[in-house]
Amino acid sequence: MTGSLTPDLNTTLRATYPDLVAADEHPRQAVLGLGAFGHDAAVALVDASDGRVIHAIAEERLSNRKHDWHFPIGGIHECCKLARQQGYKIRSVAVNFRAEEFVEKSLHHLIDQCVSSSAIGSEVKQFLYNGLPQLEYVDIEARNQPALRLQQFLQTLVIDDASKRMLIKRITWYWNWAVKYRQIEQTIDRYMDGIPVEYFNHHQTHAASAYYNSGFDAATVLVIDGQGEADTVTAYSASDGELERVSETRWPHSVGIFYLFATQHLGFTMGDEYKVMGMSAYGRPVYEEALRGMMTVNSDATLQFNETDYLRLNDLGPHGHVVFQFTEKLHQLLPARQPGEPFEQQHFNFAASIQALTESIGVQLATQAMKKTGHRNIALAGGVALNGLMNEAIRQNTDCDEIFIYPAAADDGCAVGAAQLAIAKANRLKSVRLRSCYFGHNVQNDEIESTLRRRNVVASRPDSIHATIADALVEGAIVARCVGQAEFGPRALGHRSLLAHPGFANMKEILNARVKHREEFRPFAPACLHDRVTEYFELEDESPFMLLIGRALEHTQQLAPSIVHADMTARVQSVSPDANADLFNVITEFDQRTGLPIVINTSFNVNGEAIVDSAEDALESFGYMDVDYLALGDYWIAKSDNPNLLPKLDGPTYLRRRIDRFENRDLGLLAEMDVSQFGPAFTATDEAIAQYLGRRRAA
Structure with missing residues (x-):
């Protein structure tokens, strides 16, 4: 990459959507937010009058490339088409990084x-x-x-x-x-062709996504991730619609990179950190003492790494990027597990030690940040804020009054944060509590019906799709659900989900064996009626986005064993009728039949696949996986009636079909821009x- 990373452009946004360029007097204006910094590229269309998200999508939902690093041109087209449909003009573009x-x-x-x-x-x-x-x-x-x-x-x-x-x-x-x-930046500016573009500090966009969607007038905002341009941990005092940074930790002192290196030490890759969190329940933190000296939280809410016998500051590879890395002595203490090797108890113990240290650091950072700001409501973002155990430790072990975690806490959420920062810069923006995040592609009946006809699918349209789903769950069936707008963020929250009965003791094993084909130590999450959560879990706060973890009460362990993890906890989704009417109705019907207001909810995808987005994605994924029924909008599709939805395919060939569908779209040369590239000039x-x-x- 001695020349330009970026391709020559064969078109511009203005040329493609000339009708979307804003006139000052137009009543419906929006800001287009771009998450184009690195992994989890995303786009958001946000109403410029009040900061409300109109549409938001991670590029991986379209491309089927997990944690996609490519410029999110697919998401840009999705947002522009929706802006046109809803009569919006694009006032400006906001981007989640500052090169300088x-x-x-x-x-x-x-x-x-x-x-x-x-x-x-x-x-x-x-x-x-x-x-x-x-x-x-x-x-x-x-x-x-x-x-x-x-x-x-x-x-x-x-x-x-x-x-x-x-x-x-x-x-x-x-x-x-x-x-x-x-x-x-130059390529984005050329592509926007005169539409104003603003670039914001990466951590600031994380902080904005947490604050402006928390509903807190005054709050401590804490961002913890791997690395922004330089920042790794930042704290903010937020009040009256404004964010003031009060603390910053810079690379190479990073909780996120520490957890990533531990994840890699256990034989996983970037994006698999949640697997380590799942493993931790099966181990004891016997390595915590060896790890603890590596990190210190200072009274100003900054993080400091310390060189120890097990941690040293080095260059990362042959180039000049500095990083703290595990030493040979740590490798002697616990040899790195290679991918494909069996898991041993020492690996679970290491995961438990890493998790315990992360929770401790999170609690200390939150405590010091709240002392610094004086605000006892706390809002979290950054990739590490997807660690539900750390979030729960902060909720329980600090003196915070309330906690809010943005559902797209990783870099995808920065698309929303960047747009909201641009709006707040022009006009003060009020913080409004986000209670649902269904911002993605809206699967409606015309799309469903045309897809069913094209594929000659045998389907019925029952009087009550919710009752039909509940009846199937009672019988022990696995039901795939695709309805309405897709969730924004990494959690399936009922609109792109696989549902099952949590009362069967072996349902976790059935789901893993038949559908997910993943490590047996990974738990499945419960979706529970919001006003019944405290009857089954030690969790008083609402948890609509599966980002808090509560202990299962003793009778829950008996009634719903398949959602109780080895440490007797569960990553709970609280489901309310106003935020998620469809899943609420399913669980209500299930409760009427079983007396249990809980269902298993896991993402509608197979291992290695992004969560499904369109009706076409849902049908193909259903055809490939061993699932009994697909509830697609109001339509009910039985696998037994449609045994030949897909030819028999191996995994890579199946995953490639959806990638090819995306790459065959006419997206222009920007679709080729891979932000992860680092050429020889860097080394x-x-x-x-x-x-x-x-x-x-x-x-």
């Missing part, structure tokens, strides 16, 4: 560590902005023009070669990282640096 912060907040700090003189440090910083083109990579191996300019500048510095080598490593990583995102090997400095000396 890779330099201002990361590289500047690292330069000071590379040189002993503050004067020389200032000289290096000045050179970066005055001497290097801001849209070109420094490629020392290709010896491009920026690399030659840097080489000439280094000749003038009175520092040793070791310091120069370190400067080269840091510049070729962090400066080039900024260049990469400047190029993305200055020791050999390349030596040659670079050596040629300079020879000259």
Whole structure:
């Protein structure tokens, strides 16, 4: 990637949707929010008058690429088509990153560590902005023009070669990282073709998604994730519609990256952190003492990593990205599990230790942040806020009055946060409690009926789809449900769900064996009528998004054993008629038949697949998986009546069908822009640096 990360454009948003460009006097205006920073790319269409989300979708729901890193052009088209249907004009675009912060907040700090003189440090910083083109990579191996300019500048510095080598490593990583995102910014600006675009700090967009949807007038907002441009943990004092940052922790001090490296140590990959949380119930935190010294929470609500026998600060690979990593001594204490190897008790113990430390750090961060702001309502976002056990520990072990976690707490939610920040910047925005997050594709009868006809599906339309679902669940059937608008965020909340009877002791094993084909230690979640939750779980707060975990009462363990985890907890979804009428009606019918106001609710997808989005996705996934019935809108489809919905396919071939459907759409060249790319310019090997400095000396 020595040239541009971004493709040449063959069209623009203005050219594709000329009728959507806002006129100042138009009464219905919206802001288009883009989550285009990295993984979980997403788009949101938000009403500019009140900050209400009109539509929001993660690109993975369309592309079937889990945690999609591509520019979310599919989501942009979805939002623009809906804006056109509903008579909205696009006032502006808001994006969830600021390219310059890779330099201002990361590289500047690292330069000071590379040189002993503050004067020389200032000289290096000045050179970066005055001497290097801001849209070109420094490629020392290709010896491009920026690399030659840097080489000439280094000749003038009175520092040793070791310091120069370190400067080269840091510049070729962090400066080039900024260049990469400047190029993305430039491409976005060109694509928007005159529509105003604003770029916001990544953590600020997380914080906005949590605060403006919490319903709290005044709150402590805490963002915990892997890494923004530089931030990893930030705390905010929020009141009267405004966010004020009061604390920030910067890379490499990161809870999110710590949990990711632990996840990788256990043989998983990024995005599998929830598996570690599930594993933790089967272990004891016997490694916690070895891990505990690695992290300290300071009184100003900042996080500090400490080098220990088990943790060291290193460069990540051959490039100049600094990171804390586990040492060889930790690998001796617990050898890394390789993918596919069996799980042993030591792995569960390690997961329990990692989880215990994460909960402790979360509680300490929340406690110190609330002390700093003086606000006892707390709102959470960032990828680590998807850790329900940590959230519950904060709820129980701090003096917070109420807690709110944004349902799309990872980077997908930043699309909403960016748009709401842009709106709040222009007009004060009131915080309104979010009680449902059905912002995605709306499966309606015309789509369903045309899909059924095209595929020659045998289906019926019962008088009550909810009663029909309940009857099937009572008989022990597994029912796939696809109805209305898709959920925004990683949790299936009843509109794209698989439902089952929690009272059968072996239903967890049945679901895993027949449908999900996943690790046996992962639990299934209960959806419970909201006014009955306290009858079955130790959970007094509402939990509509499955982001709090409550202990199952003793009789719940007897009545609904398939939703009780090994530690006697459950990730509860509280279901109310105003927020989720469809699932509420299903559970009510089930309760009338069984006396149990709880059903199993798990995501409608197979292992490796994004949660289904459209009627076509639902039919194909139903055809592939071993599920008894599909309740598609008001239509009832039995697998026994439709044995040939799909030919027999292996897993990769099945997953590829949905990817191909997306890639065959006419989305233009932006569909090819993969934000995860890091080309050779980012990796200055020791050999390349030596040659670079050596040629300079020879000259």
